[in-house]
Amino acid sequence: MDGNVERPSGKRHLHETGPQTLMGRLLRHFWHPVALAVDVPARSARAIRILSEDLTLYRGESGRPYLVGGRCAHRCTVLHTGIVQGEDISCMYHGWRYDSTGLCKDIPAEKQPRAKPVRIAGYPVHEYCGLIFAYMGPLPAPEFELPRKEIFEDTSRAIIAKREFWDCNWFQQVENSMDAVHLSFAHMWGIEGQFGSAISGGRQIPDLEYEETSSGIRQIATRSNGNVRISDWTFPNNNHIVVPGLDKNSSWGHVSVWATPVDDENTMRFRLYSTDETDPTKIAKARQDQKFEPLDHVEKLFSGDLSGLSEQALISAQDYLAVRGQGAICDRDEENLSASDAGIIFLRKLFLRELEAISRGQETKTWARLADKVHLPPPPVAAVI
Secondary structure, three states: OOOOOOOOOOOOOOOOOOOOOHHHHHHOOOEEEEEEHHHOOOOOEEEEEEOOEEEEEEEOOOOOEEEEEOEOOOOOOEOOOOEEEOOEEEOOOOOOEEOOOOEEEEOOOOOOOOOOOOEOOEEOEEEEOOEEEEEOOOOOOOOOOOOOOHHHOOOOOEEEEEEEEEOOOHHHHHHHHOOHHHHHOHHHOOOOOHHHHHHHOOOOOOEEEEEEOOOEEEEEEEOOOOOEEEEEEEOOOEEEEEEOOOOOOOOOEEEEEEEEEEEOOEEEEEEEEEEOOOOHHHHHHHHHHOOOOHHHHHHHHHOOOOOOOOHHHHHHHHHHHHHHOOOOOOOHHHOOOOHHHHHHHHHHHHHHHHHHHHHOOOOOOOOOOOOOOOOOOOOOHHHHO
16 A cells, blocks of 8 residues: 555544545545436536536436536636537537537647547436436446435335535535434424424434444434334435425325535535325425525524424424534534434444545445335324324
8 A cells, every 4th residue: 555645534534525535535436416407408508516526517409418527628618608519518718529428529720630639527427316416436337226216216106306505514414314313302493393293202312223234324213102213324425214294194205315515515415305195286385395495594594593494494404503503514523422423423433444445445345225125114193193
């Protein structure tokens, strides 16, 4: 091993996202959602920033999405202002044309071809359930299998896709997913919504169990009233749980949430919601409710005003307040962990193990989609009522 290679040291690497960092290298071995499919119409392009890289997401005339570098290799102007031609995109400045892999195919002002091809970044993409995913690591890209969940592929159910921007680090949000105890406090704060009251059982503290699976971590939180909550967390940044339905008369729905790093201090939070509700009016209202954006209400939320929020927006607002309250990047040296943080400790050990392998030039774990369905029980009926 190269003696100059940086080794993981405690908690110092956990928040990083850049391509030269240990965590950034680890994250680039996985597919990440990067945009809502509806935000990129055919023959259009938009600038995005993912894992501390500035990129261009566009759709060709066929409707297929592509992800390439953020700037033209010629004079470094942004490429999302360019013109989509077929499945390529041309820079508006001097017409340099790039294909879906980032290869420059045409330089209009040059009569002789260059001896060495010009390239910018180009990454594989995949559409799934209303989200566009990208893979930014070494090729060949893994099959798009690990992020999949059967409940979101059931054509009899309605699927609602959402994105939020959070002005804090991605790993704080991942840790929040492994903190079952916060449901008894954060989700009872301000306004007692159906989510917090049904699960917490009057602020009861759960017994905690954590198990590493082929895909990530299974978290089991058991409260004394027989209320057992299971979270199916998938490495490195996805959590699958059940949450309240579209109204008090609806069965609980399934949510899959990804914390996609924009950079070290910003995150895009993607969310899929799967419901068996068939009433088109309720579904339309739910789609409208999904447009809640915490950053549009920061002053109001931090003043303690949660009025006017739907159940789903309330869950998001309470999580945002807790996580953003730690700072843009949490100073973990100032923490005082306790027994209730068993999931945080379990999670960090798992990541530090993988980072250690990266630093040594060794293979990390081959994470694989679970072979069997995971039963995620809603709270007891009495608690919901």
